[in-house]
Amino acid sequence: MNYPGHQDNHPGSPELSDQQHPAAPAPAAATTAAALDDRYGRTPSRNRRARALAIAAAIAVVVVFAVWAIWAGPGQTSHGLDTDDVGYEVLSDHATVVHSQVSLDPGTEAECAVQVLDKSFTIVGWKVVTIPASDQRSRTISTEVRTTTRGVTGLIHDCWVP
CATH class of the missing domain: 2.60.40 (Immunoglobulin-like)
Structure with a gap:
């Protein structure tokens, strides 16, 4: 509740925030893509590793499907049972x-x-x-x-x- 002459100094109020944090300088506007890539680990070697891992996983799925198809496929007959x-x-x-x-x-x-x-x-x-x-x-x-x-x-x- 606001009383005359009372300041509202709870955390997050404009008065308290202004007192604790004077105006901060604005961040540099020109951050390059290379700096962001470097900061977050997006490097060409990491991209190659991710691509190789995706290809290996795809090959593994194809091999498992092929083995299953051979095992359960046309070679298995019910003999009219x-x-x-x-x-x-x-x-x-x-x-x-x-x-x-x-x-x-x-x-x-x-x-x-x-x-x-x-x-x-x-x-x-x-x-x-x-x-x-x-x-x-x-x-x-x-x-x-x-x-x-x-x-x-x-x-x-x-x-x-x-």
């Missing part, structure tokens, strides 16, 4: 039969992981079965899986060509 879960039969608290249909290119062998789950979706039985090579594309398989507790569903988890 397809599975369908047909059903299951709970035989007892410790056995379930899983019925599935597997489609596969004729003459190709496959392996499948068959699993049985309980009511909380916990795996209580697991078995890897081999599907032998055949002249037929589709085959129906029935797999008996031993379980630790009573299963409530059975299915093929995954299949692959060894």
Whole structure:
């Protein structure tokens, strides 16, 4: 609050600022680009280093992509592998039969992981079965899986060509 004859001398007030900081000379107007570059480290050698680092990073990205494309690309085939879960039969608290249909290119062998789950979706039985090579594309398989507790569903988890 301003009272008559009272000076407002808080930091930043014009009166206090004028008392502490007399007029400072203006900075030199002619600062060259070379002086600024030197001051902030913008030198030709630093620019070359940054450019070389960017090129190396780009090359690394291209190499990683090429390796991935070769690994996951056209050389990897599924051999026409397809599975369908047909059903299951709970035989007892410790056995379930899983019925599935597997489609596969004729003459190709496959392996499948068959699993049985309980009511909380916990795996209580697991078995890897081999599907032998055949002249037929589709085959129906029935797999008996031993379980630790009573299963409530059975299915093929995954299949692959060894």
